[in-house]
Amino acid sequence: MSLLVVDNLSVFYGAIEALRGVSLHVEQGEVVTLIGANGAGKSTTLRTISGLLPPKTGTIRFDGQTIHNWQPHRIVKSGLVQAPEGRKIFANLTVDENLQLGAFLRTDRTAIRADRDRALELFPRVRERLNQQAGTLSGGEQQMLAIARALVARPKLLMLDEPSLGLAPQLVRTIFQVIREINLAGTTILLVEQNANMALQVAHRAYVIEVGRIRMEGPAAELAASDEVRKAYLGAH
């Protein structure tokens, strides 16, 4: 039984068909990556799974339940959590308040504290800035905060939308290292990336999306070795 099953998903922005029958699945314990160019429909896929966009057709099942007509907060509560593209941290709140919001639906205080400590262990730099306004953090720190905030929700499946966007190469390596650690600690991950090179290194399986359609899928190592992917996404000639 797959943890997440997306079947034949179509999504429209007005008259424009952004997703044209996307199907994918994520198994318990996996890191799955969805790679593709700008505008291919990666973020749209995640936003639809999170309930921010209504699908026109298709179904989304998570953890045995059909969720595609649920409100976003209910989806979060079921354990499907997204750290969105562009970090979307609350710049007007402190770093600590941002983390509290990650645990908004939880009431188990001691467990929240433990999860918060664990998330901060992954990102010591966030811990140093707990009482700062989140808007004063650097881009890299904001990304770390966004991931830490999502972790405090204790996700069964963590969806990361372009966590490496706009970060220095050194930081990109750190972020991917942390993604691997989160996965090893037992969290399933669906990773959307433009940085196909790094994404394919960390993922078990991968999907390639082009203009709203899944073009290829398979084990990450296999896709990384295929000529088509190497030419289109890994910069090989």
Added chain:
Amino acid sequence: MADFAQTLMTALAVGSLYALIALGYTMVYGILKFINFAHSDIVVLGAWLSFTMAQRLLPMLGLDPHNPATTPPLWVGEVILLASMAFCSLIGFAIERLAYKPLRKAPRLNVLITAIGVSLLLQNVGQLNFVFGPSPQKMPALLPTWELLRVSLPSANGNRDVVVGLVDVVIIVTSAVLMIALEYLVFRTKTGTAMRAVSFDIDASALMGIPVDRVVSFTFVLGSALAAAAGFLYALKYPGLNQPAHATWVLLGLKAFVAAVIGGIGNVRGAVLGGFVIAFVEQFGAFYLSSNYRDVYVFALLIAILLVRPSGLLGSTVREKV
């Protein structure tokens, strides 16, 4: 000295009212980014509900509502205030659900026009005979005309008595209690943190698991309750109630809106600051310059502040790092 003290007292009372109303404008703007033009009509509703309840309640207690010498026990005022706040909250909730929520994804102009429509609807329903009627009424006295303090202070032509009346103190204290409670709610509770998050980014808030619709509803409930309180207090201070569609109400709402803009719209503390700033400018300008231009001072101040600080006194422009 005497004139100054008396004007100061009035400015504090009027400023409290502006601040209470401005909070409703600013909270709704903060979260949904539109001006709820129907907000001032909730103030009117609060005032007229208070009048209607007082009119009914006093005879039940064996008191004549038209005789200002017979004032009821203090709890009557409190009951009326709370009942009026509760009813207006319900109306605010209903307005958001029925009129604004279906337009959440529509262009902002549509919502703005709808708000004007809701405002006109409330004004005209209020004038119906079986609602509040088309004539002005006199609010029964709910507070005894106690003078809490009378001091003789020097003024331009000899000594003059400065009186601190119960009404002004009740207005200032009630407003202060409500505003402190709101400050606590917004900045110290989980619900308040959620409200601030939603005002920053609705989609990101939804991804945190915040039930956005509930937070929006709650904001309207809160703003309407404060507006009702302002309406009640206004009726205590100015018992001659104009009919629900009268221009004085529109002007009251407009000045409170100016207060919200001056303070930095979307900023809760700014709304309170703005309320007092315009009350001081209005009252002191009216006393020391000319009372004919009291409205001019307020709007001139608005223009001046917008020229210097377009986002208001406490309004900030936080840039998102990309």
